[in-house]
Amino acid sequence: MVTNLQDLAPVQSRVSQCIPSKIATELETLETLQEETAAKNTRGHSRGIAKIGEMMKKWYSLIDKVYAKKNLYNSYKLVRANKGAPGIDRVSVEAYGTNLEEEIDKLHHELKTGTYEPQPVLRVEIPKPDGGKRPLGIPTVRDRVVQQALLNILQPIFEPEFHPSSYGYRPNRSCQQAVAKAERFMNKYGLEHVVDMDLSKCFDRLDHELILASVNRKVSDGSVLRLIKKFLKAGVMKDGAYEETDIGSPQGGVISPLLANIYLDYFDQKMKAKGIRIVRYADDILIFAKSNHKARKYLQTATSILEDELKLVVNKDKTHLTSVDKGVAFLGFVIRPKGVVSIHPKRIAAFKDKIRKMTPRNHGMNVEEMARKLNPVLRGWANYYRIANCRSTFAKIMAWIRRRLRMKQMREWKSCKQLHKALRRRGYKGEFRKISMTRWRNSANSLVNMALPNSWFNEIGLIDIGTYKTGTLSFYYER
Numbered sequence: 001m002v003t004n005l006q007d008l009a010p011v012q013s014r015v016s017q018c019i020p021s022k023i024a025t026e027l028e029t030l031e032t033l034q035e036e037t038a039a040k041n042t043r044g045h046s047r048g049i050a051k052i053g054e055m056m057k058k059w060y061s062l063i064d065k066v067y068a069k070k071n072l073y074n075s076y077k078l079v080r081a082n083k084g085a086p087g088i089d090r091v092s093v094e095a096y097g098t099n100l101e102e103e104i105d106k107l108h109h110e111l112k113t114g115t116y117e118p119q120p121v122l123r124v125e126i127p128k129p130d131g132g133k134r135p136l137g138i139p140t141v142r143d144r145v146v147q148q149a150l151l152n153i154l155q156p157i158f159e160p161e162f163h164p165s166s167y168g169y170r171p172n173r174s175c176q177q178a179v180a181k182a183e184r185f186m187n188k189y190g191l192e193h194v195v196d197m198d199l200s201k202c203f204d205r206l207d208h209e210l211i212l213a214s215v216n217r218k219v220s221d222g223s224v225l226r227l228i229k230k231f232l233k234a235g236v237m238k239d240g241a242y243e244e245t246d247i248g249s250p251q252g253g254v255i256s257p258l259l260a261n262i263y264l265d266y267f268d269q270k271m272k273a274k275g276i277r278i279v280r281y282a283d284d285i286l287i288f289a290k291s292n293h294k295a296r297k298y299l300q301t302a303t304s305i306l307e308d309e310l311k312l313v314v315n316k317d318k319t320h321l322t323s324v325d326k327g328v329a330f331l332g333f334v335i336r337p338k339g340v341v342s343i344h345p346k347r348i349a350a351f352k353d354k355i356r357k358m359t360p361r362n363h364g365m366n367v368e369e370m371a372r373k374l375n376p377v378l379r380g381w382a383n384y385y386r387i388a389n390c391r392s393t394f395a396k397i398m399a400w401i402r403r404r405l406r407m408k409q410m411r412e413w414k415s416c417k418q419l420h421k422a423l424r425r426r427g428y429k430g431e432f433r434k435i436s437m438t439r440w441r442n443s444a445n446s447l448v449n450m451a452l453p454n455s456w457f458n459e460i461g462l463i464d465i466g467t468y469k470t471g472t473l474s475f476y477y478e479r
Helices: 005-018 030-046 069-082 093-113 141-161 175-187 208-216 222-232 256-273 292-309 345-358 367-385 391-413 416-425 440-444 446-451 454-459
Strands: 121-127 133-138 193-198 236-238 241-243 277-281 284-289 320-323 328-330 333-335 341-343
Touching (some): 069 141, 141 222, 141 256, 175 277, 175 284, 175 333, 208 222, 208 256, 256 277, 256 292, 284 328, 341 345, 345 367, 391 416, 391 440, 391 446, 391 454, 440 446
Parallel strands (some): 121 236
Antiparallel strands (some): 121 133, 193 320, 236 241, 277 284, 328 333
């Protein structure tokens, strides 16, 4: 997802090749908006308008930037890059692009005349790491393009004012940075007592009027506000039945993360004004204190803001007080004293379950094919968790994966004859014993390991996360 206008520059150059010349010069460029936004933010900072409760400079005319054809073309390019499933109309990203000029012309006209109407989102459920289900709302490709066009314009307006300890769905910010900030608060600044706060169905409980009021603090363009409201009220299709949406912003919508950040920034700034340290990644919130007593007090303060003022619900069962000595779980990691960070055991278990499904013993896919499919999964998982002190964990996981693949190769061989041939190729001249090719315990047999050494996995192209540099949390400390 591109979240500021500067990031669109390379995309614009590529997309311009497919934009008709008559359109290319029709409307002002997005860079103009960025320059104006930067100037307005600079002036705002000089007057201290970012403080809670003070009047901010507002934008009164933005809808023309949203429906600018260049912005819409660029937005489609970004939607296509992000891929994603079709919405309720079953039109894929690729199919939508087959007649792109006509589709963009339609969107431009409808947005300009105020006749654009989004379709309901398609409700699907995906499994959560804890075994539950997470509801997602999938807009149509057409609606995703418009939401992306909105995001391109609104993101640079709101981004400079967000709380510095907010990390979710923001440009140039990451989970790793959030974990690094939390670890610094606990181990460097002595804020060892922590409120681990859980919000119940945060996205589903966002109040529409408060969303619009939050946006209206900086954007007073009625057309933009009406467009946002249309998306919020578009409804949901679930199992073929339509459901109204009087509350919430669907997870899966392009614009939803920004709206959630705008909404929750009120909480962030109120906590900051009270001198309370927090780290927030979307709806995952940690609150830091010097003592258990202060942590309890901060919990009451936070709960009051979230429930009484923002109409959200704090999950009392999952919200708890903890400390760095006990280990603080955050974003799949466990933060401990002296800067020690480990991978949460549940995340390791979930990852191994995924690997099991990708490496079935009875599947027709050969070992080389499995290795190719495993590589991007291994690489992504390791790159996320390598900030932890997890060198031994990575090594153990790789040993286990290699054992599973050895078991797969044994089943492909079917008989000991193939094993013995592989041993001869490796120069083995000892005793050739018969072993079962289908028993799991034999995948750790010394002869099998000799026939299929670790170097063999390198030969078939399997990456080895055990060689990755780990413990890289310090790379993400704020300087």
